Amino acid sequence: MKLIMLGAPGAGKGTQAQILSDKYCIPTISTGAIIRGAIKNETPTGKLAKGYIDRGELVPDDVVIGIIKERLSEDDCTGGFILDGFPRTIPQAEALDSLGIEIDRVVDIEVDDDLIVKRLSGRRECSKCGATYHVVNNPSEKGDICERCSAPLIRRADDNPETIKSRLSVYHSQTEPLIEFYKSKGNLLVADGNGSLDATYNAIIKALEA
Ligand code: AP5
Ligand code: MG
Numbered sequence: 001m002k003l004i005m006l007g008a009p010g011a012g013k014g015t016q017a018q019i020l021s022d023k024y025c026i027p028t029i030s031t032g033a034i035i036r037g038a039i040k041n042e043t044p045t046g047k048l049a050k051g052y053i054d055r056g057e058l059v060p061d062d063v064v065i066g067i068i069k070e071r072l073s074e075d076d077c078t079g080g081f082i083l084d085g086f087p088r089t090i091p092q093a094e095a096l097d098s099l100g101i102e103i104d105r106v107v108d109i110e111v112d113d114d115l116i117v118k119r120l121s122g123r124r125e126c127s128k129c130g131a132t133y134h135v136v137n138n139p140s141e142k143g144d145i146c147e148r149c150s151a152p153l154i155r156r157a158d159d160n161p162e163t164i165k166s167r168l169s170v171y172h173s174q175t176e177p178l179i180e181f182y183k184s185k186g187n188l189l190v191a192d193g194n195g196s197l198d199a200t201y202n203a204i205i206k207a208l209e210a
Pocket of ligand 1: 007009010011012013014016031033035053056058060064084086092120123132135138167195198
């Protein structure tokens, strides 16, 4: 199973990918998480990417394509994978095609813009394993620490109102065209993400197993 999770910032890509990854026993590959790790470790890629992430802009295609090529060549990807946050531009999607990777399904989670701000301002993320929570909608049973690995939960630096606005605008101009791109290939599934976590999960499973 090779899946792509498509959707606006805060649509629930990471949250649903985490659940699907457990269900299908395949890894989730989040370019956002890989880049945040590189920034934390102050690698050359992290230093290059920091300004883009802080401004809510996309990191240049060649950098992200390089990251994905390397990650997909690892052993745990042989049985399938879930791409969360890649591709995000048409050139990135074309690069994936040129690697000869055949994607089975592209899940587009659709959420209204006004809900996005509420979701991102209440989001908390595990500082170690990256698991995602929400202070109201999906709190950790352990409070301020992660249910999975007991590391502290943090607020992402790009989850502030100004950067969220910029990320949404970038999504509409640069990523939304991928919906038509994959629709024309015939493997796009649309799931309504405006409901609860469970309702969104059920909509995805219904679409995947139809
Ligand atoms: P990335 O980390 O991918 O961020 P994003 O696309 O902005 O998406 P988010 O992670 O913010 O949202 P999500 O859809 O995963 O939602 P979540 O499940 O967390 O990328 C960050 C940055 O890295 C980019 O801005 C860019 O600079 C760079 N980058 C990454 N990939 C790139 C690429 N390919 N090319 C170039 N640059 C790249 O949910 C959000 C919150 O809502 C959570 O708190 C969750 O608990 C809650 N929630 C989720 N679903 C529901 C629901 N149904 N009901 C109620 N609450 C819900
Ligand atoms: Mg995410």
